[in-house]
Amino acid sequence: MDKDSTNSIVESLTLRFEGKAEDGTALHELRASHVAEVLQGLVGLSSDFAKAGAFGDGPAGSELLVRPPKEGSFLIEVLRVVQENPEMVATTAAAAGVPTLSQVIWWATKSVRADVADFTPLENGNVKVSWQDGTAQEVPRPAWDELQKRDKRRKKQLRQIMAPLSDSQVSSVEIEGTPTDGPEPSDAPEVFTLTRPDYDAVRPDDDINESQNFFEVEAQMSAIDFDNPTKWRVRTKDSNRAAIVEDDTFLNRVASGLAIRKSDIFKLKVREDIIEKNGKTRRTWTVLKVESYRKAANDDDA
Template identity: 65%
Template sequence: MPKDPTNVIVDSLTLRFVGKGEDGSDLHELRASHVAEVLQGLVGLASDFDKAGVFNDEGPANSEVLVRPAQEGSFLMEVVRVVQENWELAAAVGTGLGVPSLAQVIWWSTKSARAEVQNFDHLANGNVKVTWQDNSAEEIPVEAWDELQKRDRRRKKQLRQIMAPLSDSRVTSLDVASAPTAAEPDKELFVLSRPDYDAVKPDDDIDEKSDTVDIEAQMSAIDFDDSTRWRVKTKSGTRAATVEDKAFLARVAGGLAIRKGDIFKLKIRIDTTIKNGQKRTTWTVLRVEDHRRAAGDDD
């Protein structure tokens, strides 16, 4: 049992920035602003894939990214992802077979940014087999595959931040290694270089953010055929929304009666994109947590 049940390490990786100083010696320092960007990018990337349920079959694991002190001898950054809630489940999931590591998420995200998809197939085991245009192929969990189809500009920004030191002429590459797990008994390493950094260059002046909130609402419009065309009514107004709660959608398809006055407690992700000064907000219902009939509605 962990010493601190509120803080369970479920994943770790190391980032090693390779290069030469002006005097020809091995690189042992980076610009502080670049290190700050690396950490911001890691936190954002991990948060998006956590909310998508990639790290936990039961949904978001509420994990947090921490940094350990660098080791002497090179500029080596060790990053750990910990779970602060449901630690017993997190510990089991973190060491279970098939659960992606943060390093794998970085690899898939970088790969999708620099290579187009040639073909993909949904497999019987629930994964997606992706064939890239360079004819390489790999299996990706469906939750990760779905997340890779979203927030393309924000993902590029996160990767750009993680690889920020590559903008320094002294830095030639970034080695990314994941710690051994039951799913990955052999510690894997891949290398990112300046072409990878160039591939995630932002196209426009875009700022993106995501917030998750709990809110009570009514379903003012229901689409049985298209989960992206629902509408929810809150105290602040009515908004179009995409419903991603598969269990709830199955209940609706099975005949769940929804009345106009029914109150739903929803967990909603609000994605806000500001492009060249223009603001766009989208709502996604991640989970329907409660459903009750409105007072006085006896029909």
């Protein structure tokens, strides 16, 4: 059987680059080098999330194909196809609500523009992510796990996808993803627009490598600063480190007289920011939320 006959299109992704040429006419061409970067970025981003299991493709994975540009604004149409067991992929998509590549791009650019304020694992296996700009999205667990990795690599991929925005004649790129089967997988938009500030936000820094980890941990408050939430210390079974507390509800309770013993055990949601520079690594803990706390089992203080 011919190889192409086994391919099954699972979604199409449209990137529409808008702008004006020097003579004022609508944009109808892009630099070939920029188009090449767009495709390289898409392939890299898609590959990382496919390997993480975000698309439910199975071990065979999927690949991207490109259709010719159409007239009007400069438009690139990309197809994501699976080569094995398309019926299984469609069933998985319907059951689990797997994301489209456009939604992966949206989450990836979002994670660059806004820090995570809170995250909540859901009963359906997804994670509700609340951003510091006041918005929230429900993200499948494999995609959430991948979003926390390869920060430097991710920025490079996004910058490649938005490469035409470095040209003053290109003002925006509209990205639209359309799954060929199954329900809408999440509340991330299927159509959105990226502009030059988005391109600037993913500027790589060759000298600094930054990444983040999000986790829950039980800890004790070894030092408390009632006047400065950036100078707390928390002690876990593995370490004792400085921390920034961003849970305003908890801080207000402390300010109102909440009694805290050094032996009390707290369940914390933590963001760990890791910065590698000149061979040295610096880790900063931010307490996003204090989930609960209890007295230690051997604490006799009433």
